[in-house]
Amino acid sequence: MNPAELHIGIVGAGPSGCYVADALGRKLPGARIDIFDRLPTPFGLVRGGVAPDHQGTKNIARQFERTLGKDGVRFLGNIAIGRDLSYEELKAAYDVLIITIGALEDRRLGIPGETLDGVYGSGQFVGWYNGIPDGRELEPKLDGKSLAIIGNGNVALDIARLLGKTPDELASSDLCAHARTAFEAARIEDIWLIGRRGPAEASFTTAELAEFGELSRVAIQVDPAQLPQILPEGLPEEQRKLAEKNLEVLRTYAAHEEQHNRPVRIHFMFHAAPVAILGEGRARELVLEKTRIEHGRAIPGGETFTIPADTIISAIGYRSTPFSGLPFDEVRGIVANDQGRVEAGVYTVGWCKRGPQGVVPANRADSLAVADLILADLAIHQTGGKPGGALIDSLFAEHGVRPVDFAGWQKINAAEVAAGQGRPREKLARIEDLLAAARG
Ligand SMILES: Cc1cc2nc3c(=O)[nH]c(=O)nc-3n(C[C@H](O)[C@H](O)[C@H](O)COP(=O)(O)OP(=O)(O)OC[C@H]3O[C@@H](n4cnc5c(N)ncnc54)[C@H](O)[C@@H]3O)c2cc1C
Incomplete structure (x- = not known):
C-alpha cells in the first residue's frame, strides 16, 4: 500500500480527531486527511467545555492548530455528518474513516x-x-x-x-x-x-x-x-x-x-x-x-x-449522538466498537469510543493505540484507491454546502482575539457571526 494513495476521513475536530490526524500523518506520510466538524470552529470541548478561567488547559489548541495547518490535512468546518453528508457517502469516499464525535448529549x-x-x-x-x-x-x-x-x-x-x-x-x-x-x-x-x-x-x-x-x-x-x-x-x-x-x-x-x-x-x-x-x-x-x-x-x-x-x-455524564447508519451501543451511549474497530475501514477514538471519561491527554494515548490498529489492518488488507476529497468536493457542490476551511477558522480566531480587549478572546457564539467572520 502506498500511503500517498490513501484517503483518510475524520469526523470531529476535537482533541481525539486532532491527535489521531497527527499520529496518522506521521505514520503514513503523504496520506490525505480530511477532518470534518459540525461547527465552524475546531477543538471540540477544549473550546466548548474546558472552563473559561482555565486558559492554561486550552493551550493545547496551539498544537492542534499546527496539525490542522499541515500539508495534506484539510479542516472542513460547519459540516455535520448526518445533515450535510451521510455516513454512507463518507464510507464511499475514504479508505479509512475515523469517528471522533465526542459525547455531547446530557444524561x-x-x-x-x-x-x-x-x-x-x-x-x-x-x-x-x-x-x-x-x-x-x-x-x-x-x-x-x-x-x-x-x-x-x-x-x-x-x-x-x-x-x-x-x-x-x-x-x-x-x-x-x-x-x-x-x-x-x-x-x-x-x-x-x-x-x-x-x-x-x-x-x-x-x-x-x-x-x-x-x-x-x-x-x-x-x-x-x-x-x-x-x-x-x-x-x-x-x-x-x-x-x-x-x-x-x-x-x-x-x-x-x-x-x-x-x-x-x-x-x-x-x-x-x-x-x-x-x-x-x-x-x-x-x-x-x-x-x-x-x-x-x-x-x-x-x-x-x-x-x-x-x-x-x-x-x-453524557452520551454520544449517533447519525444514521452509525453502529451504536444504545445502552452505553457510545459508538459500537471493539477496541476502536467499528466495521471494515471504520474506527473510533475518544469519548465516543470509551464514554465521557478522561482528560484531554487521555485521548492522545487512545489515538496512538487506534492509529497502530489502523496500520496493522492496512498491512493485511492492502486498502487504498477510494476517491477521497474529490468525491467529497463534488458532494458539497451537489448538496449546496460550503465548508469553513482552515483559513476561515484563522479569520474567526483573529476576529475573536481582536475583540478580546484584554481578555484572551471574545467568542462569536452565533453561527451566522462565525460564518461572516470566516468569510471575511
Ligand atoms: C465541561 C467539561 C470540562 C472539561 N474540562 C477539562 C479540563 O479542564 N481539562 C481536561 O484535560 N479535560 C477536560 N474535559 C475533558 C475533555 O474535554 C475531553 O477529554 C475531550 O474533549 C474529549 O475529546 P473528543 O475529541 O473525544 O470529544 P470532543 O472534544 O467532544 O470533540 C468532538 C467533536 O466532534 C464534533 N462532532 C460531533 N458530532 C458531529 C457530527 N455529526 N458531524 C461532525 N462533527 C461532529 C463536535 O463538534 C466536536 O468538535 C472537560 C470536559 C467537559 C465536558
Whole structure:
C-alpha cells in the first residue's frame, strides 16, 4: 500500500480527531486527511467545555492548530455528518474513516420534575457560557437565590466556581459576554454541590477542589460529620490516593470559621440522591434521599429532605449522538466498537469510543493505540484507491454546502482575539457571526 494513495476521513475536530490526524500523518506520510466538524470552529470541548478561567488547559489548541495547518490535512468546518453528508457517502469516499464525535448529549436524571423550567443539563449550561452556538439562546434562569448542581466531578466544580467568582476574578477568562452579563445580574446566595455518594468516592480532582479556597466572596460549607475518619475498604488504589488528598482539602474547608459574612455560600453535600424536583412550571425545590455506601454504590435509605433550588444543573455524564447508519451501543451511549474497530475501514477514538471519561491527554494515548490498529489492518488488507476529497468536493457542490476551511477558522480566531480587549478572546457564539467572520 502506498500511503500517498490513501484517503483518510475524520469526523470531529476535537482533541481525539486532532491527535489521531497527527499520529496518522506521521505514520503514513503523504496520506490525505480530511477532518470534518459540525461547527465552524475546531477543538471540540477544549473550546466548548474546558472552563473559561482555565486558559492554561486550552493551550493545547496551539498544537492542534499546527496539525490542522499541515500539508495534506484539510479542516472542513460547519459540516455535520448526518445533515450535510451521510455516513454512507463518507464510507464511499475514504479508505479509512475515523469517528471522533465526542459525547455531547446530557444524561438525564430520570426523576419527576426534570422538565420544569430552570432545570438544565451541564452540557447545555456549559455550552451556553462557552459560546457553543446550539446553546446561545438558552438564557438559563439565574434569578433565584438558590442553585443546585448534581454531580461530584470536575464539571460540577467548574460551574460552581465560575458562579462563585467576582467579575474581577473572571477578568482574565474567555467567558462569553452574554454569560458575563447574566452572571453579574444573578443574585444567587446558595450553591449546593450534591453527590449521591460520599467524599471518598467523588471523582473531582484535588487541584480543582483547592481552587475554591481562593474565591473572595464565597463561604465554603462542609459538614465535618460527612467526612470519614477512615477510608472505606476496597477502594481502588488510585481512588484511595485521590480521596486522601480531597479529604485533606475538605477538612480545611470544614474548619473555616471566618467566612460568615461572605455573600455566596457553596455547600458540599454528600450522600444525597435526587428524588424529585418540585415547583409549578418552574423549579423551586429539590427533594433528596439520604444514602449510604455499599460496595462503592449509593444505596437510598428512605429518609428524604428538601432544599430550595430555583435553578438545577445536572452534571452526571453524557452520551454520544449517533447519525444514521452509525453502529451504536444504545445502552452505553457510545459508538459500537471493539477496541476502536467499528466495521471494515471504520474506527473510533475518544469519548465516543470509551464514554465521557478522561482528560484531554487521555485521548492522545487512545489515538496512538487506534492509529497502530489502523496500520496493522492496512498491512493485511492492502486498502487504498477510494476517491477521497474529490468525491467529497463534488458532494458539497451537489448538496449546496460550503465548508469553513482552515483559513476561515484563522479569520474567526483573529476576529475573536481582536475583540478580546484584554481578555484572551471574545467568542462569536452565533453561527451566522462565525460564518461572516470566516468569510471575511
Ligand atoms: C465541561 C467539561 C470540562 C472539561 N474540562 C477539562 C479540563 O479542564 N481539562 C481536561 O484535560 N479535560 C477536560 N474535559 C475533558 C475533555 O474535554 C475531553 O477529554 C475531550 O474533549 C474529549 O475529546 P473528543 O475529541 O473525544 O470529544 P470532543 O472534544 O467532544 O470533540 C468532538 C467533536 O466532534 C464534533 N462532532 C460531533 N458530532 C458531529 C457530527 N455529526 N458531524 C461532525 N462533527 C461532529 C463536535 O463538534 C466536536 O468538535 C472537560 C470536559 C467537559 C465536558
